[in-house]
Amino acid sequence: MREIVTLQLGQQSNYLANHFWNTQESYFTYGAEEESPIDHNVHFRPGVGSDGSETFMPRTVIYDLKGGFGTLRKINALYEIDSDASSSSLWPGQAVVHRQQPIGASGYQESLDTGQAPPELTTSTVRYWSDFNRVFFHPKSIIQLSEYELSSTVMPFEKWHMGEELFASLDKEHDLLDRDLRPFVEEADQMQGLQVMTGIDDAWGGFAAKYMERLRDEYGKTPIWVFGAQEPFRGLPREKRMMKLVNKARALAELNSQASLVIPIALPETPLPHTLQLDASSPWHVSALFTAALESVTLYTRLRTTDRMYSSNLGNMTDLLNVFGKQTIANLEMSITEAPQPSQNGANGNSNGLNGRGENVRSLYETGLGEDGSESGSQKGTATLDIDLSSPQDLNLGSNRRRGKKRHVFSQVLADRGLQDTEPTDEEREIREQGANGLRRRPKVHK
Structure with a gap:
């Protein structure tokens, strides 16, 4: 089960x-x-x-x-049961119960x-x-x-x-x-x-x-x-x-x-x-x-x-x-997308939605480019989402003095919620074929 x-x-x-x-x-x-x-x-x-x-x-x-x-x-x-402490006590004398002031229930x-x-x-x-x-x-x-x-x-x-x-x-x-x-x-x-x-x-x-x-x-x-x-x-x-x-x-x-x-x-x-x-x-x-x-x-x-x-x-x-058996610490990132906007012909004009920076989410892991058009630090083919919950500030990865330091992505799992196009793009097919033939080592991206 x-x-x-x-x-x-x-x-x-x-x-x-x-x-x-x-x-x-x-x-x-x-x-x-x-x-x-x-x-x-x-x-x-x-x-x-x-x-x-x-x-x-x-x-x-x-x-x-x-x-x-x-x-x-x-x-x-x-699960209402008898909560009287004196009824289950082994003490033969009279029990005195001291109760702390209860916390008042919320209106909710x-x-x-x-x-x-x-x-x-x-x-x-x-x-x-x-x-x-x-x-x-x-x-x-x-x-x-x-x-x-x-x-x-x-x-x-x-x-x-x-x-x-x-x-x-x-x-x-x-x-x-x-x-x-x-x-x-x-x-x-x-x-x-x-x-x-x-x-x-x-x-x-x-x-x-x-x-x-x-x-x-x-x-x-x-x-x-x-x-x-x-x-x-x-x-x-x-x-x-x-x-x-x-x-x-x-x-x-x-x-x-x-x-x-x-x-x-x-x-x-x-x-x-x-x-x-x-x-x-x-x-x-x-x-x-x-x-x-x-x-x-x-x-x-x-x-x-x-x-x-x-x-x-x-x-x-x-x-x-955990592609190499000892990589047990994972990063968690997310983007909250806007609802797809219908086009004039009634179809979804932007089926993949926009994140908080106004970027198309799918394009982020098709190109691997950041908002300024430069490489974002992860390899081509991996997603770059706009909310990093892995506390990168501990290592100052986002500061100017460490901007050249790239974070290597070994494997990535992408979870899309909503009305998304699940068909692989030409870029994704190319990455899979190159990985299967052993021509180039790319990060593994799973959806």
């Missing part, structure tokens, strides 16, 4: 994943005349609620700190609970990632780590060793894989892989590195993709920037040896296209941009297998990108 089990580690990853799950929820169809192109069994698991009703919930395990879940409860409307969640049209979300109304959540999670998916508190000023969860020590202590006491992950893995008939969403520039990087060691020991041949989210650097003091860079470097070094593919994701410090309005201080906005790229580039893993032309799996894509 090609199941994928997801691991969410930390606040950054939960913002990212929540957008992802909301998108998957939007693919559901409920009319007999309409069929979704998505195979929902890949990411969702069937179950039975406390009242005997059938449920359909994400195959995911969510870790976050105390206070990080906001208004999200471990027990939801589909209240509207969903009452069945009313929810209000429009804004950066001021989204306080936690659960404030814009539209799906129910299984109680086994919610794992709160009470050893640290979100946004604590006394002991912030941001240093690498904190994540390593936290995982070591929890795994020694509970065996996290057996307790949290194995129930979801054993439900899968033919699991195609694991996807891990985590922060890599804070203590969650150390937590993820130790978790990956255990995953690789347990699932030696299973494809494991890691999406490493990072907070924007702008406005941070120098000491904190340096600490985040050190955490990221250690995370990439550790994950590179364990994961099948590692995709670091960061907001570019260069200006975004004028067509894109984004508040860099809002994790809700930033994670939405990340998810737009992540969801599109992995769409083929959950398409129905009846459409063999487009459906694939994590293992196949790993082989296409």
Whole structure:
């Protein structure tokens, strides 16, 4: 059934994943005349609620700190149970329960609970990632780590060793894989892989590195993709920037040896296209941009297998990108195109759309030229998209003193969404023929 089990580690990853799950929820169809192109069994698991009703919930395990879940409860409307602590206590005396002041529900969640049209979300109304959540999670998916508190000023969860020590202590006491992950893995008939969403520039990087060691020991041949989210650097003091860079470097070094593919994701410090309005201080906005790229580039893993032309799996894509066997770190780029404009005869005058710089997207990977007409740094035949989420500012690749430094592309996977012309161009046919005959070594471009 090609199941994928997801691991969410930390606040950054939960913002990212929540957008992802909301998108998957939007693919559901409920009319007999309409069929979704998505195979929902890949990411969702069937179950039975406390009242005997059938449920359909994400195959995911969510870790976050105390206070990080906001208004999200471990027990939801589909799994209501007796939560009275005194009823299950072995203490013969009278139990005294101390409750922390609960977090008030957002207007968006209240509207969903009452069945009313929810209000429009804004950066001021989204306080936690659960404030814009539209799906129910299984109680086994919610794992709160009470050893640290979100946004604590006394002991912030941001240093690498904190994540390593936290995982070591929890795994020694509970065996996290057996307790949290194995129930979801054993439900899968033919699991195609694991996807891990985590922060890599804070203590969650150390937590993820130790978790990956255990995953690789347990699932030696299973494809494991890691999406490493990072907070924007702008406005941070120098000491904190340096600490985040050190955490990221250690995370990439550790994950590179364990994961099948590692995709670091960061907001570019260069200006975004004028067509894109984004508040860099809002994790809700930033994670939405990340998810737009992540969801599109992995769409083929959950398409129905009846459409063999487009459906694939994590293992196949790993082989296409990792051409020499040791290239496990991949860049993620994207372009948000405008809708095709109809011509006078009714046909699509621009079937491929324009990106934020007003360029035809297909022409970018036909010619390999940048906006100024010069070589863009990647080889001819590869795409040059206008939003680079791989944080090239770490190496100053875009500065004048490094402009001559070209980034070599070994293999590239292009995912086009919308009404696109899928027929290969003359340029692409030439590249394929030359590669097949061994006359010239070109980067491998897969669509």
